[in-house]
Amino acid sequence: QLQLRESGPGLVKASEALSLTCIVSGGSIGNTTYYWGWVRQPPGKGLEWIGTIYYTGITYYNPSLKSRVTISLHTPKNQLSLRLTSVTAADTAVYFCARYSYGFHYWGQGNLVTVSS
Amino acid sequence: SYELTQPPSVSVSPGQTARITCSGDILAKQYAYWYQQKSGQAPVLIIFKDIERPSEIPERFSGSSSGTTVTLTISGVQAVDEADYYCQSADNSGTWVFGGGTKLTVL
Numbered sequence: 001q002l003q004l005r006e007s008g009p010g011l012v013k014a015s016e017a018l019s020l021t022c023i024v025s026g027g028s029i030g031n032t033t034y035y036w037g038w039v040r041q042p043p044g045k046g047l048e049w050i051g052t053i054y055y056t057g058i059t060y061y062n063p064s065l066k067s068r069v070t071i072s073l074h075t076p077k078n079q080l081s082l083r084l085t086s087v088t089a090a091d092t093a094v095y096f097c098a099r100y101s102y103g104f105h106y107w108g109q110g111n112l113v114t115v116s117s
Numbered sequence: 118s119y120e121l122t123q124p125p126s127v128s129v130s131p132g133q134t135a136r137i138t139c140s141g142d143i144l145a146k147q148y149a150y151w152y153q154q155k156s157g158q159a160p161v162l163i164i165f166k167d168i169e170r171p172s173e174i175p176e177r178f179s180g181s182s183s184g185t186t187v188t189l190t191i192s193g194v195q196a197v198d199e200a201d202y203y204c205q206s207a208d209n210s211g212t213w214v215f216g217g218g219t220k221l222t223v224l
Contacts (some may be wrong), residue, residue: 047205047218096160104205107159108159
């Protein structure tokens with residue numbers, strides 16, 4: 001059974017960078033069938049797609065975040081990572097990692113990140 | 118970029134049929150996906166490729182598509198179906214998008 005688990009700090013200072021790791025078990029991130037993505041959800045608000053990465057390393061980013069986002073795969077560790085720079089209070093959200101193949105079929109439980117001023 | 122538009126809320130009584138729409142130009146060319154999210158939990162995929170249902174999802178959930186609008190139908194709504202529902206699509210250039218979400222209230 002595939003499992004994803006987000007890991008990272010729960011508190012980040014404004015203007016600094018947010019870094020999260022998604023630990024994948026029960027399946028390989030090198031599988032050519034799937035994409036891997038990050039989605040966030042501000043408190044009380046809807047889902048926002050952040051970006052997606054294919055096993056080749058090709059990335060796709062939300063245009064509204066593209067200048068600040070980097071998503072990477074770490075195949076030996078079976079992990080993917082998210083880095084978001086120059087954060088503000090608007091980046092406070094639950095961050096989810098998920099696996100995509102005609103839909104996000106598997107999700108992590110989410111990691112709440114609060115940006116403090 | 119493009120947008121997917123959903124009604125903010127839908128209310129139905131138990132046993133009735135709930136219909137949640139999602140509209141956007143991209144839907145005329147690309148598949149739609151539907152997610153159910155209960156409070157404090159991660160979303161769950163309930164419909165993929167417009168009309169397909171994962172095996173673990175109850176048969177009362179179904180999807181349909183017509184032009185630029187897709188519809189999630191929940192037949193015989195139960196109290197346990199009260200949740201937020203999101204549509205999602207992706208274009209060929211590598212842009213994914215979610216609709217704003219619809220809160221389903223079971224009266």
